[in-house]
Amino acid sequence: MRPPHVTLHALYCPHRLAASGGISTRALAAGREVGGMGYREGEETMTAPGPGTTRIFVSYNRQDVAFTRRLVEALERLGVYVWVDREGATEGDFIKRINQGLERCEWLVLVETPNSLKSDAVEMEVNAAQNRVLYGQMRGVMRLVAAARDPRTVPPTWATLQFYDATSDFDGTLAAMLAAIRATDARQPRRPGAEHPGAQPLISPAAPTTIPGPMGARMANAAAVGDWHRVNDAAETLLEDDPKGATTEFYRLWGRALLELGKPAAASKALLRAYESDKSDIPTTRAAARALLRAGDLAGAEPLLRRASTTDDDDERLDVLREYVPTLEALGRPDDALSRVEQALLLARDDPSWLIAKRDLLVKLNRQPEALELARQLAARPDATADDALALARLAREAGALDEAVAAFDAAARRSPEAPELAPERTALLSALTALREREVAAGRTAEALRMIERELALAPGDTARRITHADLLRRAGRVAEASQAVTALVAAGARPIRDAAQALSLARLCVELGLAASGWAALEAAGLLAPAALGGASGAETLTVARALATQPNGAGRIIALVRLLMAIGQPKEA
Numbered sequence: 001m002r003p004p005h006v007t008l009h010a011l012y013c014p015h016r017l018a019a020s021g022g023i024s025t026r027a028l029a030a031g032r033e034v035g036g037m038g039y040r041e042g043e044e045t046m047t048a049p050g051p052g053t054t055r056i057f058v059s060y061n062r063q064d065v066a067f068t069r070r071l072v073e074a075l076e077r078l079g080v081y082v083w084v085d086r087e088g089a090t091e092g093d094f095i096k097r098i099n100q101g102l103e104r105c106e107w108l109v110l111v112e113t114p115n116s117l118k119s120d121a122v123e124m125e126v127n128a129a130q131n132r133v134l135y136g137q138m139r140g141v142m143r144l145v146a147a148a149r150d151p152r153t154v155p156p157t158w159a160t161l162q163f164y165d166a167t168s169d170f171d172g173t174l175a176a177m178l179a180a181i182r183a184t185d186a187r188q189p190r191r192p193g194a195e196h197p198g199a200q201p202l203i204s205p206a207a208p209t210t211i212p213g214p215m216g217a218r219m220a221n222a223a224a225v226g227d228w229h230r231v232n233d234a235a236e237t238l239l240e241d242d243p244k245g246a247t248t249e250f251y252r253l254w255g256r257a258l259l260e261l262g263k264p265a266a267a268s269k270a271l272l273r274a275y276e277s278d279k280s281d282i283p284t285t286r287a288a289a290r291a292l293l294r295a296g297d298l299a300g301a302e303p304l305l306r307r308a309s310t311t312d313d314d315d316e317r318l319d320v321l322r323e324y325v326p327t328l329e330a331l332g333r334p335d336d337a338l339s340r341v342e343q344a345l346l347l348a349r350d351d352p353s354w355l356i357a358k359r360d361l362l363v364k365l366n367r368q369p370e371a372l373e374l375a376r377q378l379a380a381r382p383d384a385t386a387d388d389a390l391a392l393a394r395l396a397r398e399a400g401a402l403d404e405a406v407a408a409f410d411a412a413a414r415r416s417p418e419a420p421e422l423a424p425e426r427t428a429l430l431s432a433l434t435a436l437r438e439r440e441v442a443a444g445r446t447a448e449a450l451r452m453i454e455r456e457l458a459l460a461p462g463d464t465a466r467r468i469t470h471a472d473l474l475r476r477a478g479r480v481a482e483a484s485q486a487v488t489a490l491v492a493a494g495a496r497p498i499r500d501a502a503q504a505l506s507l508a509r510l511c512v513e514l515g516l517a518a519s520g521w522a523a524l525e526a527a528g529l530l531a532p533a534a535l536g537g538a539s540g541a542e543t544l545t546v547a548r549a550l551a552t553q554p555n556g557a558g559r560i561i562a563l564v565r566l567l568m569a570i571g572q573p574k575e576a
Contacts, residue, residue: 054182055081057101059125060111061118067146068111074174081105098125102132106139107181112163113147117154126158139184142177160420180416183385211250213242219253231257248277252284255291264294275304282311286320293323298331309340314347325357334364352378352388359391372399379408386416393425397432405429406455426459433459446476464490464498468507475513484514491519491526501527501539508546517553520546521562530562532569 056075060068068084075082083101102108108129116122132138143154143163151159162180166173211219215238222230235254238245255271258264268291275281275288289304305324311317321344328337338361344354355378362371375392378384389412396405409429413422437452450473456466467490474483487510490498498504504527511520524530529543547566551559567576 053079053081054178055105055107056083056181057105057108057125057129058082058084058111059108059116059122059129060084061113061115061122063115064111064113064146067113070170071109071111071144071146071174074171075178078174078178080178098128102128102138108138108141109177110141110143110158112143112145112149112154114149114153115147117149123155130157139181142181144173144177162416162418183383211238211245211247211253213238213245215241216245216250219250219257223253223257226260228257228260232261248274251277252287255287259287259291259294264291267291268295268297268300279307282308282316286323289323293327298327302327302331309343318344318347329361329364334361337361338365352381352383356388356391363395368395368399371395372401379411384411386412386419387421389415390419390421390425393429397425397429402429402433402436402452402455405432406458409459430456430459441473446473449473450477464500464503465506468503468510472506472510475510480514483510484516487511487514487516487519491522498523498527501529501534503527504529505539505543505546508550512546512549512553515553517550517556517559520550521559524550530566532566535566535570 058068058072058075072082072084081104083105085097085101102125108126110116110122110126126141129138129141133140141158141161143158143161145163145165145167148167164173164177211217215234218234219231219238222228222234231253235250235257238250251270251274255267255274258267258270268288271284271288271291274284278284285304285308289301289308292298292301292304302324305320305327308320309317309324311320321340325337325340325344328334328340338358341354341358341361345351345358348354355374359371359374359378362368362374372392372395375388375395378388379392381388389408393405393408393412396402396408406429409422409425412419412425416422433452433456437449437456440446440449440452450470453466453470453473457463457470460466467486471483471486471490474480474486487507490507498507504523507523508520511517511523521530524543524547528534529539530547534540535543547559547563550556551563553559564576567573
């Protein structure tokens with residue numbers, strides 16, 4: 001369910017949106033309110049996000065500004081970096097602002113209302129965020145329901161996203177959503193080459209004096225304000241005018257600019273030039289490795305990451321390992337990846353992120369007993385998530401510890417009832433329990449079979465076929481009163497009729513054994529099996545056999561009369 005590597009930061013620092021794509025420079029100077037959000041953009045009271053800060057892009061429709069204002073203010077009070085577009089789709093370069101906002105954030109929270117579900121701009125933002133999640137550039141998308149809406153209007157690709165209903169308990173719902181986000185922030189894996197949330201750039205903008213000439217100064221000045229297009233233009237001009245002015249610092253800064261502009265192949269060439277000039281410089285080594293990773297050259301990046309992992313700084317070594325472990329795994333070297341995880345655990349012994357990475361690599365290496373023991377430890381932690389419980393359920397099921405698997409699955413379902421990963425694991429668990437139950441029945445161990453079917457019904461309480469099997473096993477175990485009660489509940493007035501012919505026939509046969517003729521006859525009628533046309537089908541003969549048995553039980557005068565009419569209708573007057 002999760003790739004093997006996870007980020008490790010869990011610090012949350014207060015901040016506020018500073019100069020970003022969501023704020024108009026013109027409005028900033030004027031200090032005016034923008035978009036009805038109630039903020040004066042000149043009042044910047046919080047700093048840029050620090051390492052580990054939760055960073056959220058809020059997507060909303062302009063008609064829901066009151067709720068959005070409340071949401072943004074609440075998130076900022078809780079130490080969250082919030083990016084929200086206060087200008088609207090018709091103001092300025094909307095696409096550029098949204099791209100900048102998404103690049104700054106790890107999460108998108110959709111303010112879900114009838115208005116936002118009809119908004120083209122919101123649809124574009126959410127779909128763009130989902131694509132970034134797919135490619136490991138963002139953590140996830142959450143839906144925060146702010147007003148009653150028709151669930152059928154939610155796009156299919158959004159319907160599987162986790163949602164929180166804030167229509168009745170705003171504070172409690174917001175706390176639950178933020179807790180889920182922060183739990184994921186501490187654990188979620190990254191793809192090779194993805195920078196962990198809150199990480200500072202590996203290469204800082206150069207001082208104007210470190211690159212000679214006027215173009216060097218322009219590169220440094222442009223980098224200082226994040227104008228990477230201008231940095232690239234100045235670098236290309238410098239190479240044309242004065243190739244000898246291309247110093248090591250020049251290639252470092254140009255490489256960073258190309259990375260920022262989404263040109264990893266070109267960036268790797270520039271950064272490798274800088275690396276060859278000074279192989280002891282860890283930031284340059286890491287930057288070159290990151291460019292190679294983003295360009296898809298994992299084999300080229302691996303030796304650079306190995307060199308960078310020799311740094312004497314423990315925190316920096318952990319940062320390097322965050323990229324090195326998934327790179328080794330992607331290269332098909334899980335043993336080496338596990339060795340590096342063990343190295344990280346020497347520096348961060350109790351960090352669940354590295355423990356999860358170790359568990360998943362043990363699974364990949366077919367070391368299931370060790371993985372299962374580690375999964376138990378993770379699931380027992382106070383900060384355990386639904387993913388931890390589900391991983392334990394899967395490993396316990398594969399080890400044949402089905403009671404433990406069911407208990408772990410229940411824990412996962414309680415923590416995250418809407419998680420899409422629950423459905424396939426529930427199906428796999430049911431299949432394993434059914435196979436074991438059938439073996440117990442074949443061996444004549446009715447009590448054990450009964451225990452298994454009860455586990456199955458805990459996972460699928462509305463499964464009619466399993467409820468019939470449960471009643472039958474109760475009968476076999478001599479618990480006739482309980483079996484009769486279970487059957488009666490299946491056909492009681494107000495219960496959903498059993499339309500499936502095979503299930504109705506099984507239930508009617510069970511009713512013959514239990515002496516519940518009225519319930520059995522009602523089951524056959526509800527499924528339409530006593531219609532003359534149905535008796536001509538493949539199961540017609542068996543249905544008649546069961547109907548005869550039900551009709552001849554005590555107090556069956558009405559059923560006998562109905563059977564006589566039925567026999568006449570199907571051309572069997574002699575028996576009638």
